[in-house]
Amino acid sequence: MCGIVGAVAQRDILPILVEGLRRLEYRGYDSCGVAAVVDGALARARSVARVADLADQVAQNGLHSETGIAHTRWATHGAPVTHNAHPIFSRGTIGVVHNGIIENYEGLRERLRGEGYEFESQTDTEVIAHLIHSRYHGDLGTAVRAAVSELRGAYAIAVISKDEPHRVVGARAGSPLVVGLGQGENFLASDALALAGSTDRFAFLEEGDVADLTLDGVHITDVAGQAVQRAVKQVAAYGGAVELGPFRHFMQKEIFEQPRAIGDTIPAINTFDPSLFGDAARDVFPKIEGVLILACGTSYYSGLCAKYWLEAIAGLPTQVEVASEYRYRESVPRPNDLVVVISQSGETADTMSALKHAQALGHTHTLAVCNVATSAMVRTAGMSFLTRAGTEIGVASTKAFTTQLVALFVLAxxxxxxxxxxxxxAEAQYVHQLRHLPAAINAALALEPQIIAWSEEFARKENALFLGRGLHYPIALEGALKLKEISYIHAEAYPAGELKHGPLALVTEAMPVVTVAPNDALLEKLKSNMQEVRARGGQLYVFADADTHIESEPGLHVIRMPEHYGALSPILHVVPLQLLAYHTACARGTDVDKPRNLAKSVTVE
Known part of the structure; x- marks a missing residue:
């Protein structure tokens, strides 16, 4: 959540900062801003609109500078209004941008008020700016190190001073921050993607690091204040990932990229070997007695699917927990369990904290399923499986989810x-099904015209129910989440057998009931649940396998899936649910890629 870009160079860096924000806007879009050192003073532009509006302000003001910081915000403390937008200044001398949450900001604010500082915003970030100013005696790096030693919580910050042009200082604890290295210029960002085209050489800061950027180089100190070297990696951050091409929205683009993303995730799989999960897996996997999966949101639903696979295919007892709950309850550690954390970004704060908590409890067998090779989660876990979804810009996850499912099936x-x-x-059959999956998904995508017709009906509704059984109950959950995220229609999902235990009271002719109906062992039970809906006048919208013998009639609308796909059926069935949510949102005129109140890469708890 939130995006940071900073730069020192011997050229105008405003275009780099603004372009970086454009690429990071999916991380937060409540407000945005840029600050720079101009003629010995701090200049600033801020907007509560989108980055395009900020770019217009920068151009109209003729803002040029060789040193600056920029930010796009997902609001935590303080409403999304201009005076809360970053960068935040202290007495016109210090400028700060900040991702994360400062937990002890109230006490610091009262102390700083006692020292004569006036607060112009409702943000916790303003505490950081004033704290740095109070410690500033001509050396920005020293002031930042002194200030962050007093902060509690999560933060990634970039700081400039009007008195020290060609210097940006960054620090991180609990939120990601990377250093981009150039020739006679250096950069900071919360994601390497922001700097594509400016550099491909990055150093990933560790917990507690402070990075001091000048024209000549980068000086990094660790949490103890000791000078350290962080490995420099060449990362091809492809800026084209944020180009729409022929698509209307990034979400649509990413739905249609799923065949490619899945094909890229499984190209080397001819056999199921532990080496797919890292060098340590060959020794660890034979010792596993159970699995604990930790994740949030859409990734949590992929974990619920994995539970069915791990227990049915591998015979391993599996527990799936919401990461934000796991670390705050008393749990019983099982040292021989495999702890699996799932995250698109690998920086999800709740999941990262849950991983560290599990390790502190004595869980030594840990595996990250992640889309970003350089992420903190991949670096922290003992093993990893990298999905190859590519950059996902749409806030509502699509291709990251299906590639997670592929990875978890391979694990099972x-x-x-x-x-x-x-x-x-069985191995040969599973490998064949995985390799055929991209083609099967292309066939599912061809259902789009029929789904568009349904979406026109859904767009007039305010509530919806989603039903699934067994492996497909998590897919119903995911379908409901997608619809509520981007269309703002209230949607809930239930195991179909639970319908008569309460939710059936909500069913009327005005309540669409979406049903995932594969031809599996639970089909006849599911048909009975569907009859319960019809008897109450409910409108059923059914995604059915071709051989389920469910026919369209008044009150029962059926779209036939291209084929039955056995254990991998959830991956196929989620695609039309994504399309239904997408086209319903389009019909309602919502901001599909940037739904209200949400953001990508949740790096705060």
Missing amino acids: ATLGKLRGRVDAD
Whole structure:
């Protein structure tokens, strides 16, 4: 959440800062701003509109500078109004941008007020600016190090001073921050993507690091204040990922990128071998006695699907927990369990904290399923499986989710093979199904015209129910989440068998009931649940496999899936649910890629 860009150079860096914000806008779009050192003073432009409006302000003001910081915000403390937008200044001398939450800001604010500082915003960030100013005696790096030692919570910051042009100081604890290295110029950002085209050499700051950027180089100190070197990695951050091409929205683009993303995730899989999960997996996997999955949001639903696979295919007892709840309750550690954390960004604060909590409890077998090779989660976990979804810009996750499902299925099949539950014939069948999956998803995408017709009906509704059974209950949950995220229609999902235990009271002719109906062992039970809806006048919208013998009639609308896909069916069935949410949101005229109150990469708790 929120995006940071900073730069020192011997050229005008305003275009770099603004372009970086444009690429990071999906992380937060409540407000945005830029500040720079201009003729010995701090100049600033801020907007509560989008980055395009900020760019217009910068151009109209003729703002040029060789040193600056910029920010796009997802509001935590303080409403999304101009005086709360970053950069935040202290007495016209210090400028700060900040991601994260300062937990002890109230006490610091009262103390700073006692020292004569006046607060112009409702943000916790203003505490940081004044605290740095109070410690500033001509050396920005020293002031930042002194100030952050008093902060409690999560932060990534970039700081400039009007008295020290060609200097930007950054610091991080709990929120990501990377240094971009150039020739005679250096950069800071919360994501390497922001700097694509300016540099491809990055150093990833560790917890507690402070980075001091000048024209000549970067000086990094660790949490103890000791000078350290962080490994420099070459990262091809592809700026084209933020180009729409022929699509109307990024979400639509990413839905249609799923065949490619899944194909990229599984190209080397000819057999289920532990080495797919890292060098340590060969020794660790045979010792596993159970699995604990920790994740949030859409990633949590992928974990729920994985529970069915891990127990059915690998015979391993599996627990799935919401990461934000796990670390705050008393749990019983099982040292021989495999702890699996799932995150698109690998920086999700709740999941990262849950991973560290599990490790502190004695869980030494940890695995990250993640889309970003350089993320904190991948670096912290003992093993990893990288999905190859590519950059996902739309806030509502699509291709990240389906590639997570692929990774988790591979995990279940690998553990099942090690435990003697997946023989050579089953392995060959699973590998074949995985390789055919991109083609199967392309066939599901071809259902779009029929789904658009449904979306016109859904756009007039304010509530919806989603039903699924077994493996497809988590897919119903995901479908409901997508609809509520981007169309603002209230949607809930239930295991279909639970309908008669309460939710049936909500069913009327005005309540669409979306049903995921694969041809599996629970189909006849599901048909009975559907009849319960019809008897109450409910309108059923059913995604059915071709051989389920469910026919369209008044009150029962059916779209036939291209084929039954066995254990991998959830990956296929989620695609039309994504399209239904997308086209319903389009019909309602909402901001599909940037839904209200939300943002990508949740790096605050």
